[in-house]
Amino acid sequence: MKKSFGPKTLVFPTPVWMVGTYDKEGKPNVMAAAWGGICCSRPPCVAVSLRKATYSYGNIVERKAFTISVPSETLAREADYVGIVSGKDADKFAAAKLTPVRSALVDAPYVGECPMVLECRLLHTLEIGLHTQFVGEILDVKVEESALGEKGLPDIEKVRPILFDPEVNTYHGVGRFVGKAYKIGREIP
Amino acid sequence: MKKSFGPKTLVFPTPVWMVGTYDKEGKPNVMAAAWGGICCSRPPCVAVSLRKATYSYGNIVERKAFTISVPSETLAREADYVGIVSGKDADKFAAAKLTPVRSALVDAPYVGECPMVLECRLLHTLEIGLHTQFVGEILDVKVEESALGEKGLPDIEKVRPILFDPEVNTYHGVGRFVGKAYKIGREIP
Numbered sequence: 001m002k003k004s005f006g007p008k009t010l011v012f013p014t015p016v017w018m019v020g021t022y023d024k025e026g027k028p029n030v031m032a033a034a035w036g037g038i039c040c041s042r043p044p045c046v047a048v049s050l051r052k053a054t055y056s057y058g059n060i061v062e063r064k065a066f067t068i069s070v071p072s073e074t075l076a077r078e079a080d081y082v083g084i085v086s087g088k089d090a091d092k093f094a095a096a097k098l099t100p101v102r103s104a105l106v107d108a109p110y111v112g113e114c115p116m117v118l119e120c121r122l123l124h125t126l127e128i129g130l131h132t133q134f135v136g137e138i139l140d141v142k143v144e145e146s147a148l149g150e151k152g153l154p155d156i157e158k159v160r161p162i163l164f165d166p167e168v169n170t171y172h173g174v175g176r177f178v179g180k181a182y183k184i185g186r187e188i189p
Numbered sequence: 190m191k192k193s194f195g196p197k198t199l200v201f202p203t204p205v206w207m208v209g210t211y212d213k214e215g216k217p218n219v220m221a222a223a224w225g226g227i228c229c230s231r232p233p234c235v236a237v238s239l240r241k242a243t244y245s246y247g248n249i250v251e252r253k254a255f256t257i258s259v260p261s262e263t264l265a266r267e268a269d270y271v272g273i274v275s276g277k278d279a280d281k282f283a284a285a286k287l288t289p290v291r292s293a294l295v296d297a298p299y300v301g302e303c304p305m306v307l308e309c310r311l312l313h314t315l316e317i318g319l320h321t322q323f324v325g326e327i328l329d330v331k332v333e334e335s336a337l338g339e340k341g342l343p344d345i346e347k348v349r350p351i352l353f354d355p356e357v358n359t360y361h362g363v364g365r366f367v368g369k370a371y372k373i374g375r376e377i378p
Binding site: 003014038040045078138140143149165169177 | 192196199200206213223226227229231265267269317327329330331332348351353354355358362366369370374
């Protein structure tokens with residue numbers, strides 16, 4: 001038996017990402033975002049939705065670029081902080097002791113301490129309602145060498161990304177290996 | 190030191206969702222999708238991107254509705270299967286022994302066995318490239334009562350959603366509690 005929760009933004013899993021931008025004066029800003037996901041394979045694109053009221057919103061409209069830095073569990077406190085405080089009021093990189101690294105590909109900074117970063121140029125802007133969705137073309141994905149595993153590929157258990165539970169308001173880590181994609185389903189005739 | 194992987198759809202975490210639709214004849218179909226995420230809080234919306242070549246694509250265009258069913262780890266095999274086989278060739282609900290439940294709110298079926306389901310009416314369609322993004326307004330979220338925890342809220346450790354690693358092609362579970370959102374960041378001055 002299922003219980004009805006009504007119309008709400010409740011789904012699992014949602015990510016914890018840090019969106020990096022520059023403001024008009026070139027000050028780096030970073031905010032937390034959980035409303036997003038990959039949205040196209042060719043060109044490779046990622047979508048992230050922000051409220052117009054955020055400082056980052058204006059930055060993306062102005063600079064037509066943003067980065068997504070994937071914090072590891074060890075950066076959960078910093079990721080939470082940049083989701084609470086506005087870049088209008090604070091230099092969040094400085095306050096959280098995070099390093100803004102200027103992207104060589106797009107006009108935006110990423111978080112040096114994060115094990116995985118995506119550098120994106122703005123491709124589409126979709127007004128939906130309270131949130132505006134920015135679709136960014138992924139020009140590069142960079143991963144910390146210490147987070148690479150077998151065959152030199154990123155190891156999710158070393159990146160240790162964070163999940164956000166949007167109903168209970170909690171963060172969770174990545175758990176055990178469940179199975180191989182495009183393989184375990186072949187057991188079904 | 191970070192290693193560059195180039196322009197690709199590589200980010201953590203990405204979800205494993207099952208998208209439910211009806212075809213023209215009313216046959217229920219379900220496919221796996223990892224390209225998606227919440228994209229607006231008001232109205233509550235979720236985005237999911239599909240290739241035009243999929244059977245589900247035509248179904249959503251026709252019916253202007255879809256559901257998202259969140260499989261638990263125990264359904265990883267079924268979720269993988271519905272991502273491998275096309276609804277053009279098979280009755281995937283029947284083959285995977287899944288139950289199509291007709292939504293009372295939108296013109297689409299959901300997977301009865303999944304602990305969490307979202308019923309969505311199509312709000313926007315965005316052509317991006319290989320993928321088309323469908324933005325659905327979430328009319329209801331239903332959660333299995335056995336997956337509820339304290340205070341009657343969905344418990345992520347009972348829902349046990351699956352994560353997809355799009356580079357190594359593996360599925361992973363949810364791990365340990367990391368911290369409280371909107372709280373642990375307040376330790377930073």
